[in-house]
Amino acid sequence: MSGTLQVAVWRGGDDGAFQTFQVPRRANQTVLDVVSHIQRELDPTLAYRYACRVGMCGSCAMTVNGRARWTCRTHVDKVIDGDRLEVAPLENLPVVKDLACDMTVFFEKMVQARGYFRGNRDRHDDFARVAPGSAPRIEADEAIECIGCGVCYASCDVVRWNPDYLGPAALNRAWTLVQDARDELGAERLAAVAGDAGCHACHTQMSCTERCPKHLSPTRSIAGLKRATARAALKGEL
Ligand code: SF4
Numbered sequence: 001m002s003g004t005l006q007v008a009v010w011r012g013g014d015d016g017a018f019q020t021f022q023v024p025r026r027a028n029q030t031v032l033d034v035v036s037h038i039q040r041e042l043d044p045t046l047a048y049r050y051a052c053r054v055g056m057c058g059s060c061a062m063t064v065n066g067r068a069r070w071t072c073r074t075h076v077d078k079v080i081d082g083d084r085l086e087v088a089p090l091e092n093l094p095v096v097k098d099l100a101c102d103m104t105v106f107f108e109k110m111v112q113a114r115g116y117f118r119g120n121r122d123r124h125d126d127f128a129r130v131a132p133g134s135a136p137r138i139e140a141d142e143a144i145e146c147i148g149c150g151v152c153y154a155s156c157d158v159v160r161w162n163p164d165y166l167g168p169a170a171l172n173r174a175w176t177l178v179q180d181a182r183d184e185l186g187a188e189r190l191a192a193v194a195g196d197a198g199c200h201a202c203h204t205q206m207s208c209t210e211r212c213p214k215h216l217s218p219t220r221s222i223a224g225l226k227r228a229t230a231r232a233a234l235k236g237e238l
């Protein structure tokens with residue numbers, strides 16, 4: 001494959017602008033390959049993030065031709081518009097510089113949603129076992145594959161309208177823990193996700209599910225939280 005890509009890349013902070021680079025076209029080239037070429041060969045000051053290059057770490061997400069994607073697994077051929085590619089930082093997050101955004105609020109919301117495990121055993125106890133075939137384990141099976149890339153968060157209109165909304169990734173994570181029989185946070189977690197900025201704010205418009213690169217369904221997890229919080233409220237537990 002030969003030719004040249006015209007690549008418009010966001011430079012600067014929230015008030016930055018696009019700068020265009022010419023990048024040689026190559027077979028099987030990913031968007032992350034393009035960004036890396038620019039940083040290594042054309043402008044070493046370009047800021048961006050990645051780590052694994054194989055779709056595991058979740059750090060390489062950017063907005064590519066207007067849509068949030070993981071860039072290490074996105075082939076240029078799939079997203080190119082003529083010979084033009086536009087690469088920008090993720091939406092709904094503050095820009096640090098160029099293609100790197102500040103993920104602090106994304107991870108703080110994981111904590112707000114009690115997206116962490118709290119057990120009651122210590123090192124003297126035997127392992128707590130979860131039966132692989134149990135209904136809650138099967139329910140959590142898909143959702144625990146989240147890599148924390150932020151694509152869903154950047155694609156969610158409710159996050160855009162209400163910056164306090166916990167967002168699809170944090171709520172998806174909370175749902176996996178609601179399913180965990182070993183976890184002790186129970187009603188505290190349900191209360192944390194039941195508020196105005198929690199699961200009931202989701203409009204079920206499904207951008208998160210359509211765009212998740214791991215083909216997960218945060219929308220489904222959020223629907224589970226809606227049911228669980230409603231049941232807990234009816235029982236007077238919230
Ligand atoms: S389904 Fe809910 S969480 Fe997902 S993008 Fe839509 S509003 Fe956001």
Ligand code: SF4
Pocket residue numbers: 145146147148149150151152153168169172211212213214215216218
């Ligand atoms: S749910 Fe999907 S899109 Fe959202 S952070 Fe996890 S892997 Fe990324």
Ligand code: FES
Pocket residue numbers: 050051052053054055056057058059060061070071072073
């Ligand atoms: S670089 Fe790790 S998921 Fe893309």
